[in-house]
Amino acid sequence: MAGRAAAVGKAGTRALVLAAVSLAGSLTLLVATLVSLLLVPLGVGVLTTPLVLTGVRMFADRRRLLVLRWGGPPIPREYRPPTAGAGPWRRLRDLLGDPATRRDLRWLVVDMTAGFVTALLPAALLFYPLEGFALAAGLWRVFTDGTHTGYWYAFVPVSGQASALTAARLGLVFWVVAWFLTPALLSAHLRLTRAALAGRQGELAERVRVLTETRRAAVDTSAAELRRIERDLHDGAQARLVALGMDLGTVEMLLDKDPAKARELLAQARRNSAEALNELRALVHGIHPPVLAERGLGDAVRALALRLPVTTEVDVDLRGRADAPVESAAYFALSEVLTNAVKHSGADRIRVDVRHADGSLRIAVTDDGTGGAVIGTGSGLTGVERRLGTFDGVLAVHSPAGGPTRVTLEIPCALS
Amino acid sequence: MRVVLAEDLFLLRDGLVRLLQAHDFEIAAAVATGPELARALAELRPDVALVDVRLPPTHTDEGLQCALRARRERPGLPVLVLSQHVEQLYARELLADGAGGVGYLLKDRVFDAAQFVDAVRRVAAGGTAMDPQVIQQLLARRTGPDRPLSRLTPRELEVLELMAQGRSNTAIATQLVVTERAIAKHTSNIFAKLGLEVSDDDNRRVLAVLAHLDRDR
Numbered sequence: 001m002a003g004r005a006a007a008v009g010k011a012g013t014r015a016l017v018l019a020a021v022s023l024a025g026s027l028t029l030l031v032a033t034l035v036s037l038l039l040v041p042l043g044v045g046v047l048t049t050p051l052v053l054t055g056v057r058m059f060a061d062r063r064r065l066l067v068l069r070w071g072g073p074p075i076p077r078e079y080r081p082p083t084a085g086a087g088p089w090r091r092l093r094d095l096l097g098d099p100a101t102r103r104d105l106r107w108l109v110v111d112m113t114a115g116f117v118t119a120l121l122p123a124a125l126l127f128y129p130l131e132g133f134a135l136a137a138g139l140w141r142v143f144t145d146g147t148h149t150g151y152w153y154a155f156v157p158v159s160g161q162a163s164a165l166t167a168a169r170l171g172l173v174f175w176v177v178a179w180f181l182t183p184a185l186l187s188a189h190l191r192l193t194r195a196a197l198a199g200r201q202g203e204l205a206e207r208v209r210v211l212t213e214t215r216r217a218a219v220d221t222s223a224a225e226l227r228r229i230e231r232d233l234h235d236g237a238q239a240r241l242v243a244l245g246m247d248l249g250t251v252e253m254l255l256d257k258d259p260a261k262a263r264e265l266l267a268q269a270r271r272n273s274a275e276a277l278n279e280l281r282a283l284v285h286g287i288h289p290p291v292l293a294e295r296g297l298g299d300a301v302r303a304l305a306l307r308l309p310v311t312t313e314v315d316v317d318l319r320g321r322a323d324a325p326v327e328s329a330a331y332f333a334l335s336e337v338l339t340n341a342v343k344h345s346g347a348d349r350i351r352v353d354v355r356h357a358d359g360s361l362r363i364a365v366t367d368d369g370t371g372g373a374v375i376g377t378g379s380g381l382t383g384v385e386r387r388l389g390t391f392d393g394v395l396a397v398h399s400p401a402g403g404p405t406r407v408t409l410e411i412p413c414a415l416s
Numbered sequence: 417m418r419v420v421l422a423e424d425l426f427l428l429r430d431g432l433v434r435l436l437q438a439h440d441f442e443i444a445a446a447v448a449t450g451p452e453l454a455r456a457l458a459e460l461r462p463d464v465a466l467v468d469v470r471l472p473p474t475h476t477d478e479g480l481q482c483a484l485r486a487r488r489e490r491p492g493l494p495v496l497v498l499s500q501h502v503e504q505l506y507a508r509e510l511l512a513d514g515a516g517g518v519g520y521l522l523k524d525r526v527f528d529a530a531q532f533v534d535a536v537r538r539v540a541a542g543g544t545a546m547d548p549q550v551i552q553q554l555l556a557r558r559t560g561p562d563r564p565l566s567r568l569t570p571r572e573l574e575v576l577e578l579m580a581q582g583r584s585n586t587a588i589a590t591q592l593v594v595t596e597r598a599i600a601k602h603t604s605n606i607f608a609k610l611g612l613e614v615s616d617d618d619n620r621r622v623l624a625v626l627a628h629l630d631r632d633r
Contacts, residue, residue, distance in 0.1 A: 270527055277524050281501055290501045294470060294477040303505040309557060 004179070011183040012126030014070055018189060019119035021063075026112035029056050033105060046088050053095050054376065056104050060197060061396045065408065068358065072190030074412070075198045077394055078210050081217060081386060099206060107196040118192055122185035125178035128154075132171025140164040214389040221386070225287075232283050240276035244269050292331055296321045300331055301354055310342050310350050310367075317355040320415030329391055330361060330411060333384045337365050337407050340380045345369025345405055356415050363409040371403035384409070417540055418444040420462040422453040422479055423498070424472050428523065432466065435526065439533045450478035457486045457493070464540035468523075469499040469506065480506060492517045496539045499523065504630075507550045511626055516619045519545035519582070534587070544582035544622045551580045554629040567609045575602040580625050584618055 029052070036052045039045030057079060064075045079100045083090060095101050131139075132153055140158050144150025149157040153167035247269040254262040284290065292300035298316035305312035321327065334352070341350055347369030354363050375381040375397055385395045393411035419441045423429040426448075433446050445456040450471045457465060465486070471479040483495045496519035497510060510518045519539040525547065526532045535545035555565065555577060568576065578588045585603065589596040603621075607614045610628055615621045 274524055274527060285501065290470075290499075291503050291505065293475075299505060303503045306504040306557075307553065 008126065008179055008182045011186040012123055012178065015119045015121075015182070015186045015189065016123035016127065018066075018186075019116055019123050022111045022115045022119055025059055026108040026115070029059055030105070030108040030112065033108075040092070046092050050088070050091050050095055053101060053104075054374070056101075056108065058375075058397065060104050060107065061394060062398070063193060063197070064394065065396055065410070067190050067193055068360075068410075070186075070190065072187065073194050074360075075194050076207070076392075078206050080210070081213055081389060082382070103197065107193075110196040111193070115189060115192060115196075118185060118189040122178070122182040122189075125174050125182055125185075129168075129171030129174045129178075132167040132169075132174075135164040136161075136168035140167075214386075217386050218390040229283065229287065232279070236279040236283070237276045240272045240279070244272045244276070247272065288328060289331065292327060297327045297330060298354060300327075301334060301352060304331070304335060304338065305350075305352060308338060308342055308350070310347060312338070312350040312352060314352045315354070318361075318415065319356070322356075322361055322411075322413045322415055326361065326391055326411055326413045329387055329393070330363060330409065333387050333393075333395075333409055334363055334365070336380050336384050336387075337409070340373065341365060341367045341369065341405070341407075344373070345371070345403070347403075347405075356413075359412055359414065361409075361411045361413050365407045365409075366404060368404050370401075371399045371405050372401045373397055373399035373405050373407070381407070417464065417537075418442045418460070418462045419536075420444050420453070420456045420460055420465045421446040422448070422450075422456075422466070422471060422482075423468045424448045424470075428468075432526065435529055435532075436466075436536070439529075441536070449473060450482050453479065453482050454486070457482070458489075464494040464496060464536060466496050466498060466536070469497055477506070480509075484509060487513065487515070491515050492542065494540045494542065495519070496521065496536055496545060502547045502549050502553075504550060504553050507546060508630055511544075511623070511630070514623055514627075516544060516623060517542045520550060521545060521547045522549060535582075538582055538584075543584075543619050544626070546581050546626065548577070548581055551577050551629075554580070554626075564610050568606060572602050572606050572609075575599060576606050576625065579603065579606075579622060580629060582622050 032052045033049070033056065036045050036048040039048060061077070064077060068074050080094065080098045083094055086094065135151070135153055135158055140151070140161065140163075144159055146160040149159045151158040153164075154170055156163060156167045156170055158164050158167055247265050251262045251265045251269070254265065289300055289303075291303045295303075296318075298318050301316065302314050305314045322330070338350065338352070341347055345367045347367035349368050351366045352363065353366075354361075356362070373379070373381065375385055375395065381395065381397060387393075388395055388409060388411060391411045391413070393409060396408040396410075397405070399405040399407075417440075419436055421429065421432055421436070421443060423432060423446075429446055429448065433443050436443060444460045444462050445452075447453050447456055448471070450473065453465075453467065453471065456462075465483065467479045467483045469477050469480045471482070480497060483497055487493050487495060491513065492515040494517035495510075497506070498521055499506075500523055502520065502522055507520050510520055517539055519535055521532075521535060525535070539545050555573070565573070565576075574592065575588060578591060583591070585596050585599045589599045592599070604614060606612075610625075612624050612628055615624065
C-alpha cells in the first residue's frame with residue numbers, strides 16, 4: 001500500500017518535471033532552430049545552426065538519460081561523428097544531412113504536444129485534487145461569497161461549501177484514477193519519447209552506418225596510438241639502450257687505460273638506463289595503466305584521483321569487473337574528463353561517482369568550477385565522445401555558465 | 417639476516433639473490449608465485465621479505481595482497497615491496513597499520529646497490545623505505561599556496577623529502593653534505609611548522625611525517 005503510494009507519488013512528480021521540461025525546452029529549441037535556419041541565407045545561420053543543433057542534441061541526451069534512469073527503455077544514440085577539421089558550411093551540411101537531426105526536430109514537435117499532454121495528465125491526476133481539497137477546506141471563500149458560481153473546479157461550479165465538497169469528492173475520484181493509472185501513463189510517455197527519438201525506418205541501416213563510422217574512428221585512433229608508441233620507443237628507450245651499449249663498449253676499452261674516465265662513463269650508463277626505464281614506465285602507463293590491470297577500474301580511478309592537483313573525492317560502487325576493453329575505455333575517457341576539469345574549470349573540488357546499474361557503467365564527474373564546458377571542435381570532450389562511441393557509450397555534459405559542471409559517461413556493459 | 421624473496425621473472429630473481437648474497441644476506445627462499453610466497457612467509461619466518469607486487473598465477477597485485485595478509489597475521493613483519501611502478505594508493509595501504517617495517521620501492525632502485533641494501537636493512541630493523549617517486553607525488557599535491565608546506569624553506573623541503581623516504585639524520589646529512597646537527601635543527605623546524613609532535617624515535621618520526629603528507633586536504 002505504502003509502496004504503491006510512493007510509486008504513484010514518484011511517477012506523478014516525474015511526470016510534472018517532464019511536462020514542464022517538454023513544453024518549455026522543446027518549444028524554445030524548436031523556435032531557435034527554425035529562426036536559425038531562416039538566418040542561413042543571411043550567413044549568420046551558418047554559425048548559429050550548429051550551436052543550436054548541438055543544444056538540441058544535449059537536450060535529447062539529457063532526456064535519453066532521464067528515460068533510462070526512470071525505468072524507460074534505452075534509446076539508441078545514432079549521431080554521425082563530426083568530420084575532423086570541417087569548415088562551418090561542411091559542418092552545417094553534415095548536421096542537416098544526418099537523419100538523427102531530422103528525427104530530433106520531429107521529436108521536439110511531438111514532445112511539446114503529445115509528450116506534454118501525456119506527461120501533464122498523470123501529473124494533474126496527482127496534484128489537481130490538492131486544489132479540490134483546498135477548496136473544500138475553505139479556499140472557496142476566496143472566489144465567492146456563497147451566492148454565485150465563483151470558480152470552476154474541473155466541471156464542478158463552486159458556489160459555496162456544499163459544491164466545494166463536491167469538488168473535493170471529485171478530487172478523490174481523480175486520486176483513485178491516479179492510483180491505478182499514473183505509473184502506466186508515465187511509462188506511456190516514456191515509450192512515446194522513445195518512439196519519436198529512436199530511429200524506426202532504416203534503423204538497422206543507420207546502425208550499420210554508425211558502426212562503420214565508429215569502427216573507422218576506433219581503427220584510426222588505435223593506428224595513431226601505435227604510431228605514437230613506435231615513435232616514443234624509437235626516440236626514447238631504444239635510443240637510450242643504444243647509447244648505453246656504446247658507453248659500456250667504451251668502458252670496456254678504457255678499463256685499464258683510464259679507470260677514472262671509465263667510472264664516469266659507467267655512472268652515465270646507469271643514468272641512461274634509469275631514464276630508459278622512466279620513459280618505458282610512462283609509455284606503459286599510457287597504454288594500459290598497471291593499477292588498472294592489477295586492481296580494476298575502481299582502484300585505478302582512486303589512484304588517478306590521488307595524482308590530481310585538485311582535491312578529488314571518489315565513490316565507487318561496482319560488484320565485479322567489466323571487460324578489459326571497456327575498463328580501459330572508461331579509464332581513459334574519465335582521465336580526459338578530469339584533465340579537462342583540472343585545466344579549464346578552475347574548480348577546487350571534484351567528485352567522481354562510478355557505479356553500475358541497469359546494464360550500464362555510469363561515471364559522473366562533478367566539479368565546482370566556472371562551467372561553460374561544451375562538446376565541440378577542439379574540446380577534449382569530443383575525443384571522449386569518440387572513444388565511448390566504439391562501445392555505444394553516451395557522454396552528457398551539463399555545464400551552465402558559472403558552474404557547476406556535471407559530465408556523465410555511460411557505457412552499456414555487463415560486470416563479471 | 418634471513419630473507420624471503422618473491423619475484424616471478426627469473427633474471428631479476430637471480431640478480432637479486434646474487435646481490436643480497438654478496439651483501440651477506442641469507443636467502444631463506446626465493447619463490448616465483450603468490451601461494452609459494454604465502455607458504456614461505458608462514459613457515460620460514462624470515463627477518464625481512466622482498467616482494468614483487470605482481471605475481472603469478474593471477475598476475476594482479478597478488479604479491480602485495482600476500483604481504484598485507486602476512487602483516488595482518490604477524491604485525492610488523494618487515495616487508496619491502498618492489499614494483500615496476502609506484503602508486504600512492506598502494507603506499508597508503510602498506511602504511512595503514514602504522515606498524516613500520518615497511519618499504520615500497522621501484523625495481524630501478526637496485527641499480528644503486530649500496531642504497532638498496534641500506535633500504536632492506538632499514539626495513540628489517542622496523543624502519544621505512546618509501547620510493548622518492550611516492551614522496552614526490554605526495555609533496556606535489558601539497559605544495560600550493562596557503563598549504564602548510566609553503567612555509568618550509570627549500571632546504572627544509574629537501575630534508576623533509578629525504579626524511580619521508582625513511583632516511584636517518586646521519587644519511588640525510590651525508591647526502592646533503594652538512595653536519596648532523598644542522599639536519600637536527602631543520603628537522604625540529606619542520607616539525608614545528610607542520611604542527612607535528614617531535615619524537616626521538618626515527619621510525620615513529622617518519623610515520624608521522626608520512627601520515628601528515630597523506631592526510632586529505
